[in-house]
Amino acid sequence: MNKIVEKYKLSESVFKFIVEAPMIAKSRKPGNFVILRIGDRGERIPLTIVDSDTEKGTITLIVQNVGVSSSKFCQLEAGELITDLVGPLGKATHIYKAGTILALGGGVGIAPLYPIVEAFKKAGNRVITVLAARNKELLILENEMRQWSDEVIVMTDDGSSGRKGLVTEGAEEVIKREKVDECVAIGPAIMMKFCAQLTKKYEVPTQVSLNTIMVDGTGMCGACRVTVNGETKFTCIDGPEFNAHQVDFDEMLQRLRAYKSEEDQARNKK
Amino acid sequence: MTDHTEMLKQERNTPWRVELRNSVPGKDRIAIERVKMNEVEPLERIKSQTCEVNCGLTPEQALHEARRCMDCVNPTCIEGCPVSINIPKFVKQIEAGKFLDAAATLKEFSALPAVCGRVCPQEKQCELKCFYSEKMNKEPVAIGYLERFAADYERLSGKIQIPKVEERNGIKVAAIGSGPSSLSFAGDMIKLGYEVTVFEALHEIGGVLKYGIPEFRLPNSVVDVELENLKEMGVNFEKNFVVGRTASFDDLKELGYKAFFIGSGAGLPNFMNIPGENLNGVMSSNEYLTRVNLMYANQSDSDTPIMLGKRVAVVGGGNTAMDAVRTSKRLGAERSLIVYRRSREEMPARLEEVKHAEEEGIEFMNLANPVEYMPNAEGRVAKARFQRMKLGEPDASGRRKPVAIEGDIFDIDVDLVIVAIGVSPNPLIPACLPGLKISRWGTIEVNEETMQSSIPEIFAGGDIVRGGATVILAMGDGRKAAASMHRYLQEKQKK
Numbered sequence A: 001m002n003k004i005v006e007k008y009k010l011s012e013s014v015f016k017f018i019v020e021a022p023m024i025a026k027s028r029k030p031g032n033f034v035i036l037r038i039g040d041r042g043e044r045i046p047l048t049i050v051d052s053d054t055e056k057g058t059i060t061l062i063v064q065n066v067g068v069s070s071s072k073f074c075q076l077e078a079g080e081l082i083t084d085l086v087g088p089l090g091k092a093t094h095i096y097k098a099g100t101i102l103a104l105g106g107g108v109g110i111a112p113l114y115p116i117v118e119a120f121k122k123a124g125n126r127v128i129t130v131l132a133a134r135n136k137e138l139l140i141l142e143n144e145m146r147q148w149s150d151e152v153i154v155m156t157d158d159g160s161s162g163r164k165g166l167v168t169e170g171a172e173e174v175i176k177r178e179k180v181d182e183c184v185a186i187g188p189a190i191m192m193k194f195c196a197q198l199t200k201k202y203e204v205p206t207q208v209s210l211n212t213i214m215v216d217g218t219g220m221c222g223a224c225r226v227t228v229n230g231e232t233k234f235t236c237i238d239g240p241e242f243n244a245h246q247v248d249f250d251e252m253l254q255r256l257r258a259y260k261s262e263e264d265q266a267r268n269k270k
Numbered sequence B: 001m002t003d004h005t006e007m008l009k010q011e012r013n014t015p016w017r018v019e020l021r022n023s024v025p026g027k028d029r030i031a032i033e034r035v036k037m038n039e040v041e042p043l044e045r046i047k048s049q050t051c052e053v054n055c056g057l058t059p060e061q062a063l064h065e066a067r068r069c070m071d072c073v074n075p076t077c078i079e080g081c082p083v084s085i086n087i088p089k090f091v092k093q094i095e096a097g098k099f100l101d102a103a104a105t106l107k108e109f110s111a112l113p114a115v116c117g118r119v120c121p122q123e124k125q126c127e128l129k130c131f132y133s134e135k136m137n138k139e140p141v142a143i144g145y146l147e148r149f150a151a152d153y154e155r156l157s158g159k160i161q162i163p164k165v166e167e168r169n170g171i172k173v174a175a176i177g178s179g180p181s182s183l184s185f186a187g188d189m190i191k192l193g194y195e196v197t198v199f200e201a202l203h204e205i206g207g208v209l210k211y212g213i214p215e216f217r218l219p220n221s222v223v224d225v226e227l228e229n230l231k232e233m234g235v236n237f238e239k240n241f242v243v244g245r246t247a248s249f250d251d252l253k254e255l256g257y258k259a260f261f262i263g264s265g266a267g268l269p270n271f272m273n274i275p276g277e278n279l280n281g282v283m284s285s286n287e288y289l290t291r292v293n294l295m296y297a298n299q300s301d302s303d304t305p306i307m308l309g310k311r312v313a314v315v316g317g318g319n320t321a322m323d324a325v326r327t328s329k330r331l332g333a334e335r336s337l338i339v340y341r342r343s344r345e346e347m348p349a350r351l352e353e354v355k356h357a358e359e360e361g362i363e364f365m366n367l368a369n370p371v372e373y374m375p376n377a378e379g380r381v382a383k384a385r386f387q388r389m390k391l392g393e394p395d396a397s398g399r400r401k402p403v404a405i406e407g408d409i410f411d412i413d414v415d416l417v418i419v420a421i422g423v424s425p426n427p428l429i430p431a432c433l434p435g436l437k438i439s440r441w442g443t444i445e446v447n448e449e450t451m452q453s454s455i456p457e458i459f460a461g462g463d464i465v466r467g468g469a470t471v472i473l474a475m476g477d478g479r480k481a482a483a484s485m486h487r488y489l490q491e492k493q494k495k
């Protein structure tokens, strides 16, 4: 059982939680995630560790309410307990001095991107960040990102904040303008697919962090499998980050829909 | 070895045993028919995932069965038991009506008799070596049923004896994983006075006993009683804790842990790498069984979804395949099919599971192997393509090797495929212990006598050492490791 220490509303459907987890706070690295469960019959859902405070022994999680399990979490308040929380899981991001980093974040994917941006900046890179959301209201962590980025470009579908357009448009502009040594893209699978297509065209090495369906998160079930470079990989132990140009996104998109009808039913029931 | 034989002989010559032996003439014993296990009717039991198929023996049945045992001069059954349980002793205690004593005898050798009585492949172990099987060509004494009877009798009597534990010696040791190997290790170490913590990555304690083996074979309540006993004896359980991640071995050493037992199992499911294997509706048996057994996904109050199938094909011939296919039947499949590349004789599953599966209407398609899965318009598996096989020469394991019959290929309509073709060791721990010696299969190498690894303070056992094996072997490893870790720590203290 882990206690929620603080809760903030970042947008109508996105919440930030500061959670007591001293061991995880100490051992986590950028790119790691946790799996948590709310309630006795709760589902195990993966969430990225956005930040940690080793002194206070807390970690930061940011979650978007998209279905039954995420909504159960979003309903919890400061002082309440998370039934089960385990981590840090997954491989850490390979952080090094590359030169110029282009960081692309879409929707709630901005949350997992945040610790990576911070780490690349601290490693001495020039970091250009492109944040994209459907509208201003759904845009999260803009100020935090500015703290660790040399430049932040905001794109919204409706132009209510920053510029009107997709994340790929902002990205292409940067790539055309200056030499980018490495790109990191995190967001909905479809966004990552198009980012990968773009950077492949310009031959910019690109990492993506995949948000596949998971159960245990320890390599035991294979629910999280993806095809990378023609080989089956388990996202929870071989990833979550992979070379974007080798990921079979169409298969991943298909697999994300595996439980669509069950999820829709569950949402309507509850 | 001779010491052991001598001890068995002395036990056999205790007056009560001699008297009991002589009370019924051997030929009368031989004339008795083996008991039949009481079972819930197939049509009834497939309505529920939790209804245990075997009901156990009544005391009358147990007395009757125990009487069949000849109390042989040379009890070969013991040779068949991986942990050398003194089988004639506990069977004769049952015949004498001393059921609690029989349970106590079992516990001298096995930490989890109620579990082993239910899941051990007795037909390949003790019962294979029984005098009746070896010499008489008759059905063996039902040692497994009797083991279960004695253990259940004790549990249900409310007179469970919590073993005596030595005074705490303040030395901290850790078990990693909470499967049968770690549980038996923990039980022995706590008795010796150590401070024992069991770390488990999942949110439930029990390893495969909880997430793998379904309740219709091994009810959770049976496992929970054992866990409660361990807690009462003072074992500390930490769940949601991945050793190597949540904390490293060095972190744990800093916290005062002096030695470690790794019982992290062989958790990683194997796939065949054939076209269509990543389609929706194709999954590992681990995923399917975990969703049901650990996450209760088949129950309406669970948040975890499950894919139901009307036409389910399960690939494999082991216990895991049987558990998955029988689960699918219980979750409402119209057709549940085992696809196995060898023949019935080579099936590694327990005989009883195969028999139960057949009774429940599971179809067996032996000598066939999938080569491809094909989707419907929504991208879910709709057809499986199989290659017909025949048996060739025996391979390294002594089983005849399946070879493809050229051109003999056929399709079957399916909407769920469960792949149960084995597991590989979890690489997580080896990856974070660079000095640890690993075999080419990824298992941890240990000294077979002491279960000690290449790092002196690290011991290991169960599936992480053996690859996919059995509960009883895992349990035996845990006990061996406890004994040698105790010696190791004592010697270290003297220095």
Ligand SMILES: Cc1cc2nc3c(=O)[nH]c(=O)nc-3n(C[C@H](O)[C@H](O)[C@H](O)COP(=O)(O)OP(=O)(O)OC[C@H]3O[C@@H](n4cnc5c(N)ncnc54)[C@H](O)[C@@H]3O)c2cc1C
Residues within 6 Å of the ligand: A033, A043, A044, A045, A046, A047, A048, A049, A062, A063, A064, A065, A066, A067, A068, A069, A070, A071, A108, A111, A112, A210, A211, A212, A213, A214, A215, A240, A256, A257, A263, A264, A267
């Ligand atoms: C490594 C990783 C890191 C992630 N980090 C974050 C994060 O920081 N913030 C955040 O808001 N979300 C994150 N996600 C996604 C998050 O786990 C899912 O949104 C959540 O599980 C949805 O559950 P639900 O019941 O609310 O929604 P559902 O109604 O069940 O499903 C909504 C969508 O979520 C996906 N999903 C469903 N169940 C799971 C599951 N068990 N595991 C993963 N995806 C699932 C489905 O494909 C579906 O498209 C991450 C996922 C992964 C794999």
Ligand SMILES: Cc1cc2nc3c(=O)[nH]c(=O)nc-3n(C[C@H](O)[C@H](O)[C@H](O)COP(=O)(O)OP(=O)(O)OC[C@H]3O[C@@H](n4cnc5c(N)ncnc54)[C@H](O)[C@@H]3O)c2cc1C
Residues within 6 Å of the ligand: B119, B120, B121, B176, B177, B178, B179, B180, B181, B182, B199, B200, B201, B202, B206, B207, B208, B209, B212, B213, B241, B242, B243, B244, B263, B264, B265, B266, B267, B289, B319, B320, B323, B350, B426, B428, B429, B461, B462, B463, B464, B468, B469, B470, B471, B472, B474
């Ligand atoms: C479906 C199924 C049916 C079976 N049926 C039978 C049967 O009928 N009879 C029989 O004898 N055998 C059977 N087996 C095999 C038997 O269950 C195993 O051989 C036995 O459970 C192995 O025990 P173990 O102690 O090695 O660990 P496991 O039971 O495999 O448990 C290992 C545990 O360690 C945890 N773990 C792993 N890594 C870490 C870490 N780094 N930190 C913390 N925890 C960790 C895992 O989460 C897991 O819970 C079956 C197996 C399966 C899957």
Ligand code: FES
Residues within 6 Å of the ligand: A213, A214, A215, A216, A217, A218, A219, A220, A221, A222, A223, A224, A225, A234, A235, A236, A237
């Ligand atoms: S989530 Fe089960 S193997 Fe990755």
